[in-house]
Amino acid sequence: MQIYKVGGAVRDRLLGKPVTDIDWVVVGATAEEMLAKGFRPVGSDFPVFLHPKSSEEYALARTERKSGRGYGGFTFHASPEVTLEEDLIRRDLTINAMAEDDQGVLTDPYHGQQDLENRLLRHVSPAFAEDPLRVLRVARFAARYAGLGFRVAPDTLELMRQLSESGELEALTPERSWKEISRALMEDHPQVFIQVLRDCGALKVLMPEVEALFGVPQPAAHHPEIDSGVHTLSVLEQAALHKQPLSVRWACLLHDLGKGLTPQSEWPQHIAHEHKGLKLIKQVNERFKAPRDCQELALLAGQYHTHGHRALELKPSTLAELLQNFDVYRRPQRFEEFIAACEMDARGRLGLEERAYPQADYLRGAATAARTVAVQPLLEQGFKGPELGEALKRERLKALKAYKEQYSQ
Structure with a gap:
């Protein structure tokens, strides 16, 4: 029996980043031997065990074969004969396909260390294209490591494009998709996640409502960046810079969906886009079964973000109605998150990222006065x-x- 540290723990150590979760792979062992050593089995799909003391995950080396559609359509084979290299080749990216033994000796059969140095996210083997979830995972890694200069290798992006066109993305469950989307939105550069999905054609499959914003102009006087899609990415970027929670980031991504419905004859104006966008926001919320707090804030921000921007001009009666609609008397935090989403929207404009947003304090003061x-x-x-x-x-x-x-x- 040989035990190796694998995946993210090895990758992040080599990058000089903090290592939080450690995964282990066990070569040359059977499930019976693991049980005899006190390991506790978890999961029904393939043999994974929890260490009797540390509770870290130890998986038997295994191979996998595509047997159906989607993320779950695989048959796994674990036996003492499966080698470390055979286990590593089934992984998604070369930078995740490295292993270390207890002496710290690196096993790197697919040149992950070189790709780390070259800042490349590259697939390990053509089997990458068998798992549609990897499109989302690679885009998430791009968002995580964008600050270090990482980019998706052109041949990997091409495989992602083929996956996006194959119909396989539709086989992903809402739960698996949301897990990747929510994690990606909480990375330091969530706008890169959306951009990579767009680059490989996955965005128009997963979120056609967001894809539809690109190429749609806005008035240059208010939006120097002009393009609605570019604006959405900038708002998301600001939300990450200001360390906003997931609900605010989700609202930032969806707040302007109504602009994708404006007829070209009306461009660059988007009259009543707030109301028009609500049905689209509901669609996206339901498609990914987003948590309730994310769903509610996205709908409220979509409907009322322009109220936020015009806060200083609102009549007291309109202000009272706004506060009532947010139920600020019982749910003050939700209104605070709405204010944050409005501020990120205002900052997500070319050249206006540092402009003050007095509406925020005004709205807080109004809520306090009413309460x-x-x-x-x-x-x-x-x-x-x-x-x-x-x-x-x-x-x-x-x-x-x-x-x-x-x-x-």
Whole structure:
């Protein structure tokens, strides 16, 4: 039995990055031998075991063969005869197909170290094209390592293009797709993930609503970058720069989908794109079964982001309605995330990335003013039921009028 550290732990050590998760592969062993040593089996698809003390994953060396469509359409074969090189060749990228023994001796049969030095994301073998999930994984790695100068090798991008055109991407489950998408959006350069998907033709398969934004112009006075798709990538870039949570990044990606529906005859104006985009945002939310907080914020940001930009001009009654729609009295954090999405949208414009966004503090102040209205005095006045609700609305509107007047002085 020989045990090797494999994959990301080896890659990140060579890159000088922190190593968090460690995966191990065991060559020359049987499942019975692993159980006899106290390892605990996990997973039904192929023999993976948890170490009795560290709980790290140890997988028996295995080969795999395509047996159906999609991510799960594989037959695995694990036996003591499978070599380390045979196990490594089934992996996605050369930089993930290296192994180290307990002495730190590197096994690198597919030149992963050289590709690390050359900053290339390259597939290990033609079998790469058998797994559609790898399109998303490679785009995610491109987003992770873009800051180090990594790019997708041209021949790998070509394989990704073939996969995108094969119909295999449609076989991915929403859960597997969302896992990759959500992880990619939380990388340092999530806009690179979307760009790579676009470069290989996967974006128009997975998110045609986002693909449709590219080539659609906006008024240059407000959007010096002009192209709606380019703007969306810039907004996503700003969200990452400002360390926004996943829900805000998801909202940033989807906020302008309605612009893809504007007839060319109306370009570069996009009247009512906020409302038109809601059905598209719902489609994308449902396609990937996004978590509820992501779905809700994306819809609210899509509908109201221009309200955010015009916050200082809004009538107190419109402001009151906005706060009510966000349920700021019970869910203040969601409104805070909406404000963040609006600010990222404003910053995601060419040359305006550093411009101040006073609307943010104004909206926070408005929410505070409305929330400070106490219910108890109204109860003491005898209001109850629907009448109490109406009285509370009136008092909040008064508070917002006073806030706006004070702000204007």
